[in-house]
Amino acid sequence: xxxxxxxxxxxxxxxxxxxxxxxxxxxxxxxxxxxxxxxxxxxxxxxxxxxxxxxxxxxxxxxxxxxxxxxxxxxxxxxxxxxxxxxxxxxxxxxxxxxxxxxxxxxxxxxx
Numbered sequence: 324x325x326x327x328x329x330x331x332x333x334x335x336x337x338x339x340x341x342x343x344x345x346x347x348x349x350x351x352x353x354x355x356x357x358x359x360x361x362x363x364x365x366x367x368x369x370x371x372x373x374x375x376x377x378x379x380x381x382x383x384x385x386x387x388x389x390x391x392x393x394x395x396x397x398x399x400x401x402x403x404x405x406x407x408x409x410x411x412x413x414x415x416x417x418x419x420x421x422x423x424x425x426x427x428x429x430x431x432x433x434x435x
Contacts, residue, residue, distance in 0.1 A: 325349040325424040332417060332429030339409050343429060345402040345419030353377075353397035358422065359404045361415035361431075371417070372404065387413075409433045 331343040343359070359371040372383045372393040381393050392405040402419055409431075416428040 325421065327419045327421065327424060327426035329417060329419050329426045329429040332431045334432045334434065335409055336435050337410060337433055339433070340405070340407045341409065341431060343404040343406065343417055343419075343431070345426060347400045347402060347419070347421070350421065352395075352400040355421050357393075357395060357402045358420040359393060359402075360418045360420050360425075361413075362418070362428075363412070363415040366415075369415070374402070406431070 326348045328346045329343060331341060333341060335341050354376055356373055356375050358373045360368055361371050362368050370384060371387055372381065372391060374381045374393045374395055378395045383391060390408045394403045395401065411433045414431060414433050416430050418428045419426040
């Protein structure tokens with residue numbers, strides 16, 4: 324079965340950086356587009372970024388464009404999200420998703 328396991332979240336001050344990772348298994352990772360989605364406290368789900376199967380095409384939400392970078396390593400079945408210049412409004416649970424499958428999420432808190 325599909326398994327997506329996120330890691331790398333934590334507490335970081337405004338302006339800081341974090342790198343999220345997602346370990347994928349149970350499917351042919353290199354064949355699928357992958358996404359990062361987040362949910363802030365008390366708010367709905369927000370799509371953050373997606374990457375095509377080969378890693379050469381990426382899309383970002385306007386709210387993170389220029390600050391976040393999605394990437395993947397198909398040899399390792401890994402998805403990444405490099406987050407720079409973090410803002411308090413980036414505080415959320417971040418999920419790795421291969422629609423319609425989701426991981427358990429990793430908490431990112433941006434606070435001084």
